[in-house]
Amino acid sequence: MVALDGPSGTGKTTVARKLAERLSAGYLDTGAMYRVITLAVLRAGVDVTDADAVTAVARDAVFTIGTTPVRPSVTLAGEDVAAEIRGPEVNHAVSPVSAVPGVRELLVARQRRIIGEVLAEVGGVVVEGRDIGTVVAPDSPLKIFLTASAEIRAARRSAQDTAAGRESTHADALASVDRRDRLDSSRSASPLRAAEDAVHLDTSELDIDQVLVALSELASRRG
Ligand code: C5P
Secondary structure: OEEEEOOOOOOHHHHHHHHHHHOOOEEEEHHHHHHHHHHHHHHHOOOOOOHHHHHHHHHHOOEEEOOOOOOOOEEEOOEEOOOHHHOHHHHHHHHHHHOOHHHHHHHHHHHHHHHHHHHHHHOOEEEEEOOHHHHHOOOOOEEEEEEOOHHHHHHHHHHHHHHOOOOOOHHHHHHHHHHHHHHHHHOOOOOOOOOOOOEEEEOOOOOHHHHHHHHHHHHHHHO
């Protein structure tokens, strides 16, 4: 198993999927799980600062998450929401929702279950998120913490949004990346931080293929 943590815009998702393909492993995007719960909260019209109400929505939400690295599916109440969970409303609300301890408890338990199932079925899994090496799977044999400068991460996020047909400017992307980093790093329930034994990789000056080569080497030695 490979635990891949780090803030948004480090190339984490692209790299995690490609690495999983290369290793013929499964893939779990834990961010997508926080996003789908956030969408359920928004649809329920619940105030994101009301922890009890948010936890209740999370408990009742019926969602699925695919574990293949190629086009993993995400459904909420049977509906394909893979695109909608990447939209601006969810982007804005996901950090407060994922700071709610009740939400984290439910999702971490489900993530551990899914990881166990995928390991049993496929033999390997690449899991990406913010707290995989610290909380979800602290025994993971390989923990990687990706970083990149905020400027570079905002540029990548903006390019991704434009490619997906969403309106985006560099300034908006930078503000959004900054805000989420601040909220994710300062929350009391499992804040974004590297595990002590994580390998740090700064991707600011690297393209995806270079990151992939570095991670594949690490995985072949330790994964
Ligand atoms: O990785 P992604 O940008 O899709 O994650 C969306 C949000 O979900 C993050 O900004 C963070 O607030 C939350 N998250 C989390 N713990 C994880 C994965 C994501 O709190 N393991």
